[in-house]
Amino acid sequence: MGETGAMSTELTAGVSTEVVDICSELIRIDTSNYGTNEGPGERKAAEYVAGLLDEVGIESTILESANSRASLVADWAPEGTDTTLPPLLVHGHLDVVPANAADWQVDPFAGEITDGCVWGRGAVDMKDFDAMVLDVVRARARAGAAPRRPIKLVFTADEEAGSQYGATWLVNEHRDLLEGCTEAIGEVGGFSLTIRDDLRLYLIQTAEKGMAWLNLFADGRAGHGSFRNDDNAVTELAAAVARIGQHKWPYKITSAQQAFLDAVSEALDIELNLDEVEQTLTRLGSISRMVGATMSNTANPTMLGGGYKHNVIPGQATASIDGRFVPGGREEFLATIKELLGDKVRYEFEQDNAAVETEFSGALVEAMQHCLAVEDPGAKAVPYLMSGGTDAKAWDKLGIRSFGFAPLRLPAELDFVGMFHGVDERVPTDSLEFGTRVLDRFLQQA
Ligand SMILES: [Zn+2]
The missing domain is CATH 3.40.630.10 (Zn peptidases)
Incomplete structure (x- = not known):
C-alpha cells in the first residue's frame, strides 16, 4: 500500500x-x-x-x-x-x-x-x-x-x-x-490576499525581523523634589525615550521585501516608488499594517519605570523598548539607538534574537507554487518579510x-x-x- x-x-x-x-x-x-x-x-x-x-x-x-x-x-x-x-x-x-x-x-x-x-x-x-x-x-x-x-x-x-x-x-x-x-x-x-477575482497573492514567509528588546537605564543624582537638580534621571530618560519614539527610521528594503513589492506592483499594474509606497500598500487592506512595518527597522517605547514618591527625585529611571530590525540591519539599528540615547542613558538586552531570511527558490518553493496553483488557478505565490x-x-x-x-x-x-x-x-x-x-x-x- x-x-x-x-x-x-x-x-x-x-x-x-x-x-x-x-x-x-x-x-x-x-x-x-x-x-x-x-x-x-x-x-x-x-x-x-x-x-x-x-x-x-x-x-x-x-x-x-x-x-x-x-x-x-x-x-x-x-x-x-x-x-x-x-x-x-x-x-x-x-x-x-x-x-x-x-x-x-x-x-x-x-x-x-x-x-x-x-x-x-x-x-x-x-x-x-x-x-x-x-x-x-x-x-x-x-x-x-x-x-x-x-x-x-x-x-x-x-x-x-x-x-x-x-x-x-x-x-x-x-x-x-x-x-x-x-x-x-x-x-x-x-x-491569500485577493487582488482581483482571478488573482490572489499567497504570501509565503521567507524572512522575519530580528528582535532587540531593550531595557534602558538613566542614573542621576537622587534628592529632594523641591531642589534644583540638573542631573535628574527621569528627565534624561524621558528625553531619550521621546527621541527613540519619534525617530523616523529610513527605509531598508531586504530582498524578500523587494520581491513582495515587485509582485504587488505587477499585480496592481502600477509603478511603486518609495515616496508613496506606504500609501499604495493601504490598497492591499489590513495587510499593509504588517508589511508597512517591514520597510525599515522600528523601535517603540512600551514601558516606563522610576521613582516612588511625588517629592523624591529617584537615582534611576528605566524604560523598555521593543526594537525590531530587518535582516542585515542589526548593527545599524544598535548604532542609531546609541546615538538617540545620548551619554546619560544606557541599555541592556532583554531579548536579542537574530533576524532570519532564506531565498525564495528551490524545489520546496516550486512544490508550494505548484500545489497552490492546482487548487487555486488564480494563485500567485510571493515571498514576504514578517514583522x-x-x-x-x-x-x-x-x-x-x-x-x-x-x-x-x-x-x-x-x-x-x-x-x-x-x-x-x-x-x-x-x-x-x-x-x-x-x-x-x-x-x-x-
Ligand atoms: Zn503563532
Whole structure:
C-alpha cells in the first residue's frame, strides 16, 4: 500500500473531513500562555495530538520543559517514503495568547462552528494549521499514502512568549530529535490576499525581523523634589525615550521585501516608488499594517519605570523598548539607538534574537507554487518579510531553512491579519479544507 503513495505523482488522501472538528477540539483545550508558567500549559493539547497520531499508528514523544509546558515530536516515514532524503520539519505551536471573553461575541474557548467559520482563540494562530497537518497525516496514514520524504512533526509549547519553553528548549536540550532536518514549514504565511477575482497573492514567509528588546537605564543624582537638580534621571530618560519614539527610521528594503513589492506592483499594474509606497500598500487592506512595518527597522517605547514618591527625585529611571530590525540591519539599528540615547542613558538586552531570511527558490518553493496553483488557478505565490517572530528563529540555529506556509484561501473581505491575537478570531471552514488539500499534495512533492 505504501508503494502506491511513492509512485503516483498526484496521489492524495482525498477530501478532508476531520480538519474542522480537530481545529475546534484544539481550541476547546485552553492553552493560554501568560508569559509565565502559571497558565494551563500545553500538556493536554499535546496528549490530544498524541492520541490522534496513535490512532493511525504514528508514535510520538511528549517532552516537558517545565510543569505542563509540553511539546510533541513524531517521526512519520511509512513504507514508500524515500528515507534517503532529509526529513521535512512540519511544525506548529500549541499555545495561544490569552483572550478576554467579555470582548468576544462567542466563548473564545468553545470552538464554536457557526457562519461557516471555526471561532475561538487559536483559530488562525495557529490551531488551524495544527489541525490541517493532523488531518492530512491521519488521512494519508489510513490510505497508505506515504509522503515523498520523511516528515518530522513538531508541536511546540511557548511560541507566544518567545519559545524559551518550547522550540528554543528543544533546540538546546533535544537537538538530536531534530537531526537531519534542513527545511521547515510552519507559520506565518501561505494565506491569500485577493487582488482581483482571478488573482490572489499567497504570501509565503521567507524572512522575519530580528528582535532587540531593550531595557534602558538613566542614573542621576537622587534628592529632594523641591531642589534644583540638573542631573535628574527621569528627565534624561524621558528625553531619550521621546527621541527613540519619534525617530523616523529610513527605509531598508531586504530582498524578500523587494520581491513582495515587485509582485504587488505587477499585480496592481502600477509603478511603486518609495515616496508613496506606504500609501499604495493601504490598497492591499489590513495587510499593509504588517508589511508597512517591514520597510525599515522600528523601535517603540512600551514601558516606563522610576521613582516612588511625588517629592523624591529617584537615582534611576528605566524604560523598555521593543526594537525590531530587518535582516542585515542589526548593527545599524544598535548604532542609531546609541546615538538617540545620548551619554546619560544606557541599555541592556532583554531579548536579542537574530533576524532570519532564506531565498525564495528551490524545489520546496516550486512544490508550494505548484500545489497552490492546482487548487487555486488564480494563485500567485510571493515571498514576504514578517514583522514578528516565530519558532523559525529557533530552527535557524540548526541551519534549517524556514518557510511560513500554512495554506489558506481566504475570502477577500476577511481582515485576516487583524485576527492574529485579535477579538473574534475565526477561520472559514472552506479555507481549512482548502489548506488540507494543498498540504496533501505538498507532502507528495516536497
Ligand atoms: Zn503563532
